[in-house]
Amino acid sequence: MLNEALANDESITDVTVALEERADTFKNQIDQYAELAQIGTAVGIVQHEFSSTVKMLHGNIKQLRGWAATNPQLDEIYQNIRTNFEHFDEYMNVFKPFDRRLQRKKIDIPGQEIRYYLQRLFEDRMTRHNITIKATRKFDNAIIRTYPSTIYPCFVNIVDNAIYWITKDAEGIPRLGDGKREIQLDADADGLLVSNSGPGIKRRIADRIFEFRYSQKKNGRGMGLYISREILRREGLDIVLEKRGENVRPIFRIVFRPGKQEKEYYE
Amino acid sequence: MSSFDEMCKEAVKRFIRTVAIIDDEATYNPSQEDKDNARTVKPPVTGLMTGSKDADSSMTKGDPIEEGFQDDHDDLSQLDAKVVINAFADIGIACCIQRPENEETPLDRAAKLAATVDVLVIDWALDNENISLPRDIIKKILEEDKNTGGRLRLIVVYTAQSFVDQMIKDLKKDADGVYDNGLDMNEKRFFIKSDYLRIVILNKKSTYPLQI
DSSP states (O other): OHHHHHHTTOOHHHHHHHHHHHHHHHHHHHHHHHHHHHHHHHHHHHHHHHHHHHHHHHHHHHHHHHHHHHOHHHHHHHHHHHHHHHHHHHHHHTTGGGOGGGOOSOEEEEHHHHHHHHHHHHHHHHHHHTOEEEEOHHHHHOEEEEOHHHHHHHHHHHHHHHHHHHHBOTTSOBOOOOOOOEEEEEEETTEEEEEESSOOOOHHHHTGGGSTTOOSSTTOOSOHHHHHHHHHHHTTOEEEEEEOSTTSOOEEEEEOOTTOOSOOOOO | OOHHHHHHHHHHHHHOOEEEEEOTTEESSOOHHHHHHHHHOOOOSSOSOTTOOBOOOOOOSSOHHHHTTTOOTHHHHOEEHHHHHHHHHHTTOEEEEEOOOSOSOHHHHHHHHHHTOSEEEEESOOOTTOTTHHHHHHHHHHHHHHHTTOOOEEEEEEESOSOHHHHHHHHHHHHHHHHTTOOEEETTTTEEEOSSEEEEEEEOTTOOOSOO
16 A cells, blocks of 8 residues: 555655554444444343243243143133243344344345344334334335345344334434335335335435444434444445435335346336 | 034035146156155255245255255145046046146136036146236136126135145235125134135145244
8 A cells, every 4th residue: 555655756744644544443343343242142042031031931831731621711721821822932033134143044035034024023012102114115116136135234233223213203202193104115226125104314414324323313322323334335225315305205225236136126 | 423514525526527626736647766755855944935936956965954844845836637537537527737837827727627627626826927827817717706796716725835824815805806895704713604605725745834
């Protein structure tokens, strides 16, 4: 780099400043990764403890079955515990595509499967807030070739954010009004699109929403969009805010790889 | 089985004379090698991506976690036409199998076929290039039934995907569009019904468990 700069008649001072800036960027990035690694470790420990507890609970509930069969009053309680536990266990399983270890090869993921996944994951929350997910046929038929652990967390993050902003403001105060509450999934030849009926994203913050630790939400961590973009970029994909502006319906785009390694969507 | 159940079964047997199956992976008398593969392949330990095709063969061998995904379930997805046709023939039902393959008018052909049969069985994963094809076929059949004044209709969708709860909602939405919300849906047993229509989704034996 130094030789190149000197060959281009750039001064040593300019080159030093440029190198220092680069070093600062790398240092910041290392700090961010260290913070993420710390969170990841914590999640790993919690997951391990959680798995053991779930196994134990499963065994205990099984033991109860024999008693419940001969005691109608206990049976009612047993059935309730079992149903709730199964629902909970099933719900936790929905997060498994997030685990990179489970899928180390790229697969063709149809839009329809992503929609089904999101609908199942957010079903209770969306019903509670009267929000619907609508997908065009183009989205259902679009196919993205990547790892499930890359694309699913990204969609979950965008939809989770969308639900938040449709239902609450930055302070966490519920929004009132009977306007249409929906999240729309669409696709074109360049990527997958997610829009929502929540407020627009102001132009002045539009570029910052992907920054590490930047959040408009009170108590927000500001990591979701940053991590999503990092993971997507690592796979040659990207995420951009396609439509910005205070009174504009926000649209995020998951950008396909240049050269369209994904299959064309079906018209 | 109670005598009432037996009577119902007898009535159904008297009614059903013809069955059509639409499956892009139907084969007549698959080779012994295919059969052996089908027998040895085990469902993956994890598997949300049931309908997804492997897109990268360069994967690590020998990793127990990875191996869960190595199973190429194409063999499991195959439908042995001979076995199915014979099984139906043994109970006095004529069965035909249609295998759509890059056709220009899969919708029209399926609708024409459905017009003449008592039961239509259709695979949910018919065409990777057109994921919505089974939905479109079913909707078209319902529309044609409605246009001709309605008829007794049983449609069976079968799938190796685990998202049956979401599929039945999609089908209900489509059917509501045709019958103006006049249908009931059972979300636990995955069927839709009216006085003369029933659509049911069944999971294949090789279905991946909900655990991914």
